[in-house]
Amino acid sequence: MHPSHGLRAVRVGSVTGAGLAGWQANSGRSLDFVRKVPVRYWCPQGHETVPVFADLTEAEIPQSWDCPKCGQTAGRERGLLVQHSGDEPFKSHLDYVKERRTPAEAAEALDRALTELRRHRTAPG
Ligand SMILES: [Zn+2]
Incomplete structure (x- = not known):
């Protein structure tokens, strides 16, 4: 199995610094021993996104995530609108x-x- 298999959903260099790559860089620990936690996000269009994070505490999990399908901000609750001010809805x-x-x-x-x-x-x- 290729070592990077399954980690493609994690965005390297994300603005929040969260995610497996950021966690690994900060902690220096190997990902092999890390529990991987998928977190669901829903954008205003109803697209579901499930990025995988390292074993984060609730406070470390980002409250929003950019939808890879339409680029809108997805929230952790379905139907919850999380928008940056000034953004026009699609x-x-x-x-x-x-x-x-x-x-x-x-x-x-x-x-x-x-x-x-x-x-x-x-x-x-
Ligand atoms: Zn979307």
Whole structure:
């Protein structure tokens, strides 16, 4: 077995300094004797991330983790929003379109489209 097998989830040089690599660097102890503790995080999008830490105390486990799928901050409780101030939540183009358009405008746009459709149907040729 390759020595690094299974440790790929640990981010080297993470901002918190936590994680197996940081722990090993700080303690000088071999990872072979360390209990590995997977910690679950959920981002606002519902992605689940499970980085593996060395045998940390509760206080040493980071309260948040960057989601590797969408880059948002994941918290240790599902549905808990942990966000840096100034960060815009991820929105698709469609979300922005939906926001700009009120239900009345949407209905009007649909009505216009239907009228256009009927006109094409009844038009000769
Ligand atoms: Zn995510």
